Amino acid sequence: MNEDRQPKSLTLRQMLQSMLAGALGVQSGKNRERDFSHGKPSHFILLGVGFTVAFILVILGVVKLVLYLGGV
Numbered sequence: 486m487n488e489d490r491q492p493k494s495l496t497l498r499q500m501l502q503s504m505l506a507g508a509l510g511v512q513s514g515k516n517r518e519r520d521f522s523h524g525k526p527s528h529f530i531l532l533g534v535g536f537t538v539a540f541i542l543v544i545l546g547v548v549k550l551v552l553y554l555g556g557v
Contacts, residue, residue, distance in 0.1 A: 495524045504532045 495503075503520050506512040520529070 493523065495520065495528075500524065500528055500532055504529065504536060508536065 500520075503512060503516055503524070506516065
């Protein structure tokens with residue numbers, strides 16, 4: 486079997502890994518090229534928006550917890 490062969494579309498796991506690596510700034514050139522050649526922009530946009538909303542909610546929750554524990 487040829488391991489260099491890529492599937493026609495990316496799996497959810499591959500898209501999540503690429504999105505998280507891109508958010509951290511550690512995306513490899515090989516994976517970035519794979520994403521652009523096999524991924525759908527709409528999927529990455531939806532994952533990015535979902536990640537951003539989740540990130541904001543987590544930060545908001547942490548701030549509220551710190552304020553609550555600080556007695557403010």
